[in-house]
Amino acid sequence: MPDLFIAPLNKQEEPKQSDDLLMSKSSLPLTELPSNLHLFSSFVANPRGIHFQNQDSDEKVLLFIKRDLITNIVWVGISILFIFIPIIIAVASPFMGNFLNFLPGRHIFFYLLLYYLFVGTYVFVNFFTWYFNIALVTNKRIIDVDFSSLVYKNVAATKLSLVQDVSYDQVGIVRSIFDYGDILVQTAGTLDNFHFEAAPSPENAVHIIQDLIGKEARNGLS
Amino acid sequence: MDLVNQILNSFILFKAAFLILNLILIVFLLVVLQQVFAMSSVITDAFDSGIIRTVAIALLVISVSLFLTALVIL
Structure with missing residues (x-):
């Protein structure tokens, strides 16, 4: 009986992308985004020297987002x-x-x-209060630390595999001039959505998270 | 004589009001300091968390010093 389909013998492996070099066609590569973390940083890619509670040993922080400095x-x-x-x-x-x-x-x-x-x-x-309102994107999950009025503290995290969609809105002249907006990370099922308010460079952040979601989905399929 | 007593009483009132306000500030700063340490344990920044902690402690030390000085001098 003739074969209908023969799988190619030499299957070429896809080149592995390093998290550091993660980039999309429409967004800046992480290496071109600000990477120096200091007291007034509000958007840092690949920040060094930052750690959080319950961080895995192989978990690396890729994005560090706070409210834009101008909101103060x-x-x-x-x-x-x-x-x-x-x-x-x-x-x-x-x-x-x-x-x-x-x-x-x-x-x-x-x-x-x-x-x-x-x-x-x-x-x-x-x-x-501004300083400790942080959103972190790692190679495994997204973490949102909310802190306000000295008494309200909420730390939420979700795995990248549970993130379904990421979007942002940038409404108003001030937000357009200073390039900041709200990022919405939608998670699967009944889990809470993540809302990063007044995040700087929302377009870049959304593209980076979308790339990570895509990568996670590819890893899940393979 | 009544006028002197009235002035003295008003100064004592001013001192008491000052000390009460300062005490409220000290209690508030203690809560702030506790929250700073709590948040620093959630997110550890290599350099800047130290600065935030130092400022919180400095504010508390200054307010306690002011309270004690006012208690003696005013």
């Missing part, structure tokens, strides 16, 4: 205003009948110190 402008503006309020009061005091004269100098000094300590605490709390 509101509290930074309020803080600057707070810093200048005592100076404004000091300048305006002679025109308002020196209403602080009944207090001894040391009282004013101590209250001023306490006031600036409150302002410093306000700045610090806002900064570290």
Whole structure:
């Protein structure tokens, strides 16, 4: 009986892609994206020196995403205003009948110190709330660390194989100018979706995650 | 004499208000410090987590120092 189909003898193996060189046609390769991690980093590819709880020994962080730095402008503006309020009061005091004269100098000094300590605490709390709102994409999973109002902490993770789709929206002039937007990672079934708010370079992030999902699917089939 | 007493009372009131406000700040900073350490254990950054922890401790030390100084001087 003649053979209907004969498999080729020399099956060529697909070249293995390193995670470091992971790239798509439409997005920048990871090596071209910012890779220096510092205090104000909000989008870093292949960050070095960052680790998280329950990280596997062979698990490598590929993307590090935080809210865009520009989203901090509101509290930074309020803080600057707070810093200048005592100076404004000091300048305006002679025109308002020196209403602080009944207090001894040391009282004013101590209250001023306490006031600036409150302002410093306000700045610090806002900064570290931004600092610890992190999304990580590794070669195995996606991790979302939500932290707000000092008392709310939520750490969620999902395997790349469970991610079904990734999309982003970038609405508004400010978001277009500063190139940031919301990324939505949809997971399978009843699992929670992941929502990375105000992520910088959302297009690149989405392409990188899509590449990873594709790679994971290929690994699952083979 | 009444006027002197009134002024003294108002200063004591100012001191008490100052100490209460400072105490509230210290308690708040303790919560902040605890959260900083909790979050640092979730995400460990090679360099920057140390800076955040140091700033949190520095704020707490300054506020405690201010409280003690005010307790004595004011």
